[in-house]
Amino acid sequence: MTEVSFAKAFVSALDSRPLKLSADHVEDPRSFPAGRPAHILPKMPKPMSKPQATSSQPAKALTVTFKSLRNPPLDISIPPQDLSTSMHALKSSLESASGIPSAKLRLLYKKKPVPDSKVLKELLTEEEIAAGLDNLELAVMVMGGANVKPPVSAEPEKKVAETEAFWGDLRGFLLQRVKDEKEGGELYDLFRASWEASKD
Structure with missing residues (x-):
């Protein structure tokens, strides 16, 4: 008889015997024999230390980088x-910053697409929030057919000829070429007057 077959036979023999103690058995300590004293566990020398809160504040806001x-x-x-x-709100912010329609944008976190319904907190682990993570990087996938619109400038750009710097450079150039201050000044006045007249 091998050891395995012996162990199986022994366990099956134990299974066939009736249980002497039920699973919810409780014994009254007063029924213990008088000669056997109860053993009381000693108190711990030091109380168990409680985990201390980390000094870093939980993250409340994140700078998002696309x-x-x-x-x-x-x-x-x-x-x-x-x-x-x-x-969805992040995609709207990205649309206003890049000019790409939000319908053509897909956001990915750790190389996995993130649905519009998720919020930032759902992307982070409890450890990252507790550690006070302050920056989150999201990858952006631009779907086909999206045209990048140039950012709209707040002020209309001035033409080069409308700037005083241009006219100052022109005056300096004419004086350098003609080498006569009076004639250079007359040419400058003629150019400027002609240009002003062409605007009207």
């Missing part, structure tokens, strides 16, 4: 966002 290595290349950071900010 990066795309493919065409069009993007590297845009937006101001700190609350942890309850949705991905």
